[in-house]
Amino acid sequence: MPAAPAFVPTPDGVEVATHQLGGRGAPLVMAHAAGFHGLVFSPLAHHLAPQFRCAAYDARGHGDTRLPAGRGLDWYGLAADVLAVVDGLDLDRPYAFGHSSGATAVLMAEQARPGTFAAIYCFEPVIVAADPPLGRDHDNVLAGRARRRRTSFASREHARRHYESKPPLDSVAPEALRAYVEHGFEDGPDGGVQLKCRPEHEAVVYETATDHDAYARLTEVACPVAVACGSESEGCTPDRARCHVARLPMGRSEILDGLGHLGPLERPDQVASSVVRFFASAGTDRV
Numbered sequence: 001m002p003a004a005p006a007f008v009p010t011p012d013g014v015e016v017a018t019h020q021l022g023g024r025g026a027p028l029v030m031a032h033a034a035g036f037h038g039l040v041f042s043p044l045a046h047h048l049a050p051q052f053r054c055a056a057y058d059a060r061g062h063g064d065t066r067l068p069a070g071r072g073l074d075w076y077g078l079a080a081d082v083l084a085v086v087d088g089l090d091l092d093r094p095y096a097f098g099h100s101s102g103a104t105a106v107l108m109a110e111q112a113r114p115g116t117f118a119a120i121y122c123f124e125p126v127i128v129a130a131d132p133p134l135g136r137d138h139d140n141v142l143a144g145r146a147r148r149r150r151t152s153f154a155s156r157e158h159a160r161r162h163y164e165s166k167p168p169l170d171s172v173a174p175e176a177l178r179a180y181v182e183h184g185f186e187d188g189p190d191g192g193v194q195l196k197c198r199p200e201h202e203a204v205v206y207e208t209a210t211d212h213d214a215y216a217r218l219t220e221v222a223c224p225v226a227v228a229c230g231s232e233s234e235g236c237t238p239d240r241a242r243c244h245v246a247r248l249p250m251g252r253s254e255i256l257d258g259l260g261h262l263g264p265l266e267r268p269d270q271v272a273s274s275v276v277r278f279f280a281s282a283g284t285d286r287v
Contacts, residue, residue: 008088
């Protein structure tokens, strides 16, 4: 069992749950995708452990990080969570790994406070090529699906069997799926288990994915950045990754064969190899 999380505060009053995932070497902050939590990166951190000391966290409204009553949930808040982790863990220019919304949050954190990270690896960041931003998308398809998501099961084992039998989680490595279920659910009042991440919170993340200025400010991210995508992904195509890279002063695209949008959870070993290669070549002299 992982150790109990430590909590670090954000300026707007959110207590962010952080998880030490082990390893040695340079510090690496890991930011998860919408609907997940930091401990799904345990298999990836295992493969990164020889080179990196990995710390993950649960974004606001996810996992053990509660969203206080009356507090909004937007992407600037997700970026604030990232900076709170860096400050709360007293990290000096760590590396960063982000997946999907987590990748965007890391980039926005670097935009908000340049020089926070030595280098960043983004797996399929959610960045719509629009300047100015398009605004909130109340008709977002993923938001609708999230609101219809099943939230309770008789047990964690029932939940695991449910997810492994249908997309998209049927493609996730067994150890990552176990971590998602084990720590993504809490005991319910009826003896079963229920999701910690409320469907409404996940839905709002999707709806506000077009309501931030990360794309307009990509030129401000001066550290080395990899924008990676899976060759089988429908979420971030190689052309889109290259489009983002073209705006980054020190950007590089990485195409990972055979992976989809959940690549870091599908093949943690393959993604870890790509991460290590990129950071080793980033010229920071820390790996």
